Amino acid sequence: MYNFGVTHRVGPRRIQVKLARLLAQRGIPSLRFDLSGIGDSKASGASHSFEEQALDDLRLAIDQIGSRLGIREVIVIGLCSGAVHGFQAALRDPRIVGLLAFDGHSFTSRRAKLERRLRRFLRFPVAQVRHWTDRLLGTDRPQEGDLLGAGVLAEVMTPDDFRRDMESLVARGVSLYLVYSATLQSRDRNMDQLHGLRGSAVLEQLRYEFMPNLDHSFTEIAGQAFFLEAVRDWVSEIQRERIETGRCALG
Numbered sequence: 001m002y003n004f005g006v007t008h009r010v011g012p013r014r015i016q017v018k019l020a021r022l023l024a025q026r027g028i029p030s031l032r033f034d035l036s037g038i039g040d041s042k043a044s045g046a047s048h049s050f051e052e053q054a055l056d057d058l059r060l061a062i063d064q065i066g067s068r069l070g071i072r073e074v075i076v077i078g079l080c081s082g083a084v085h086g087f088q089a090a091l092r093d094p095r096i097v098g099l100l101a102f103d104g105h106s107f108t109s110r111r112a113k114l115e116r117r118l119r120r121f122l123r124f125p126v127a128q129v130r131h132w133t134d135r136l137l138g139t140d141r142p143q144e145g146d147l148l149g150a151g152v153l154a155e156v157m158t159p160d161d162f163r164r165d166m167e168s169l170v171a172r173g174v175s176l177y178l179v180y181s182a183t184l185q186s187r188d189r190n191m192d193q194l195h196g197l198r199g200s201a202v203l204e205q206l207r208y209e210f211m212p213n214l215d216h217s218f219t220e221i222a223g224q225a226f227f228l229e230a231v232r233d234w235v236s237e238i239q240r241e242r243i244e245t246g247r248c249a250l251g
């Protein structure tokens with residue numbers, strides 16, 4: 001478990017601390033750490049991009065728990081931006097046998113996007129009028145791939161790219177758990193968050209869950225409890241399966 005954006009390794013509302021303790025009760029060790037330059041971790045000094053450095057940090061973290069605890073297989077818990085790093089790390093590192101992506105890549109339908117914009121307008125009408133006026137005038141239009149309009153460009157992930165990556169992970173036996181909160185969509189109809197992948201066989205080979213009582217920042221206690229129990233049971237299921245089939249226990 002690592003950073004949610006620039007949030008310290010405890011996670012929003014200490015969700016990663018709570019999850020680590022819950023897993024420990026099942027005898028499953030875990031590691032929470034800060035990526036280079038965030039929280040308590042110093043900058044690496046390397047000339048890598050943020051994305052490259054995050055992947056290097058993940059690889060080194062897995063190396064550490066392998067050398068110290070003898071663990072050879074791990075699950076990665078990626079929240080928000082961490083979900084993107086988790087996917088890329090899983091594609092590169094065969095030691096990753098499970099990946100949870102919380103509010104990661106999403107390819108919603110046009111209808112869902114319109115509903116979201118309508119809700120925003122009804123809640124913040126003045127701000128939304130200003131926003132769309134700027135967009136129409138071209139004064140507030142981010143470049144393709146611009147992260148949050150901040151001038152930081154990233155490679156755009158298409159539904160086909162995402163499908164191929166997931167198929168690659170599933171073929172390798174990686175357990176995928178995609179969790180979405182109700183922050184952007186208040187309801188979900190038949191995997192709305194992955195509408196762009198409708199008809200793909202890979203959707204039947206992963207675990208998808210929309211949690212309507214959970215927001216992006218884990219604000220509500222009831223939402224936290226639901227999330228924690230679901231993740232604990234998923235991790236335990238993977239561990240039990242690997243033990244029963246004679247493969248390594250994991251951390």
